[in-house]
Amino acid sequence: MDQAGVSPNDGAHLPFGPERGEALRVLLVEDDDADALLVADLLELAGVRAELRRARSVAEALGLLAGAPVDCLLLDLGLPDAVGLGALERVLARMEELPAPPAVVVLTGDTAVDAGTKAMASGADDYLVKGEVDGDRLARALRYAALRRRSAAQQLALYRSEVRAAETMRLERALLPEAVVRDDRISLRVGYLPGGSGLLGGDFFDAVERPDGTLLIVVGDVAGHGPDEAALGAAMRTAWRTLVLSGTAPDDILPLLERVLLPERHGPEIFVTLCQVVIAADRASMEVYLAGHLPPLLVTTPAGGLVCTELTAAGRGRALGIPAPGHWSPHHVDLTDPWTVVLYTDGLVESKVTVDDDGATRQADAHGRLPRLGTEGLRAVVERELATSEHDVVPRVLRRVRKLHGGPLADDAALLLAGWTGAGAGPGERTSTLADSTEWGRA
Template identity: 45%
Template sequence: MSGRPVDPADAGPVRVILVEDDHGDAFLVEELLAGARVAFELTWVQNLADATSAIDAGVRCILLDLNLPDATGMDGLMRILELAPQAAVIVLTGLADEHRGVEAVAAGAEDYLVKGQVDGELLARAIRFAIERKRADSAALRLREAELLASENARMERALLPTPLLDDDKVHFAHAYRPGRRMALLGGDFFDVIERDGTVFALIGDVSGHGPDEAALGVCLRIAWRTLVLSGVPAAGMLPVLDMLVVRERHSPFAFATVCMVVITPDRRSADMYLAGHPSPILVSEGVEQLPMGPRGPALGFLPEGRWPAVQLDLPPSWALLLFTDGLFEARVGNGTDRLGEEGLVELIAAHRPDLPVTDGWPESLLDAVEERNGGALADDAALVVLSRREGESE
């Protein structure tokens, strides 16, 4: 039967530091622990300065006198808690100042003991219980931090990966997103899809780097783009605004963002494509092909006064457009150094060719196939947006 996982620090004697300037009291503690049934390794220091040099990560418990030559009362306790956050602290008080022990527990100590009223078994039990309480408190704190992080991630994900605004039920939307190496924090990949007066606008982008600053910039760009679309700004004027926004809002002068924007006409038979240092979409119809790159502009924030010309696309009656970030094609193939590449991604999509219109689960299955080729979780964030239409689909 399995029990609680063994902490490496549990192996061998329990390391305890006694911070006590009184020789008689220190001798008594040494004698009490020497007769305990649990093996303790006691280090005695006489002041806070010596305790500072004696404390390391292997110390499990600190017995602290509140009246030291170089620290008195709560000041010494606060310093010890700062120096040894992993250790349980038990304060030692005199009978006349037992109330200070209660104050110490409220301030962060695990327990207090009154000098002269402790035997060896009680002292050993107090140390063991304090260590277990500290372990439980630390586990609860880690759980709370994980819950807060998950909550922050959920809010960030809603901002980076929003619900599309589509009125045409003949245009189907599906997507998938996975952070690099399944990290808890989202990276800088973002996307959005909006229909305005029958025209469908789709955007996918990737901020260079990983972390909260990159994610925040991605949120800023996505919200700004949605505002531009809903405000009626012409498509040709959107990327210059986003470029200016990257320059003004980025945390580093070297940060940039790549973007692919597709604007699909109301008849769904043509589209304009705008590329800012980003790969072109993949078209699925009778076959599977990556759309010609055509003229494209630089990544946003990369060059001053960039230009982002439109590339006109003809769409077949039934189609699927796959917009993606570089995390997909930068996947490795097996254990070697070869990358999947954009051609390899096209071949993989052809091997897992979806029916039209593309269903919600297909993008996730494609990411599963990419990760299988990669031999595990992807190193970089990967986002995939699929817009599809099938001619003659019933209402």
């Protein structure tokens, strides 16, 4: 045996090691040369294809573990710098820092019945008694310890993935609140469609009716994607609802929201676009506030026909969080029964159109660019779906946009339709769509 350790042997493939057909990577921590040579011989006799490395102390083993991955650590409990369970405890403490901790099999010269049991209770995966080990027993202990450790790591990764998914779902649902609207003649249909990246975005919306009957609606979009932006979106929605419920004047809500945003955002580059609509108690007019956001669509039925138009962007101010002068002025809109106002985020209008209505593939231009759906395209989709049926219009619009795009959208998208059919009409439809199901994932 040389000073560097034991060379890899050329025995048979390990039948069920870390990966079928790959060598089992073993780090032997043993200061006795004769015992180290015996381990190498036993593995070779058992037909185990192993990459065997050797350390003569716990300190040397910890250095080797930090430098190269190991499937199984074969640890002697009698070493120059650690004796007994102290050696095991030092190794296990450092292994917690490794991205993929190896299995640990203890070698002990103590033949007492409880010696190995104590080692396993302290965190070892298995133990072997020197002088009672043959090749098959050694090979089996290493194989199964490595497999058990790998299985435990997979179970832990699965559990963490499930926890993250549950946390993500709770955060997404925070962006899909229960509206505080008492007037049952108001229809309110909302939907949230995560982008194809699988990351959360900061799109949010809400609707609140005040005691005097005034209805306030908001749709907003935090710049960026991920949990930070999603959390900020949920915070902005909560702040908006709090301001509305506290009776804050509509003209003061956006400036106060910006005061909330500035200390809450994680960087000066983060901004929020927002559309706030204030509908009068008699449902005959509304005020539209735009903070760097796209103006809403208005659906009316003049002379019995359905028409969807984009409202003017007059009075649009800067996005919240942009360090520039400016304020937000409302744009007055008169309403005639029946009406539906459509608020949305730019994830819908910025989607690409990869197929035509008949399913034919769209060709890119000379620069390799595909056309965007745009506000006009979204207007046409909304008009078409509403003309077909009022029922489940939000999921049908979202599906239609995804179909035209050819798959999941690149950006998150929020859509809110608030409607009024008249004082003598029956209850309006209330729906909420979070497009997170397996069916949506295949769409």
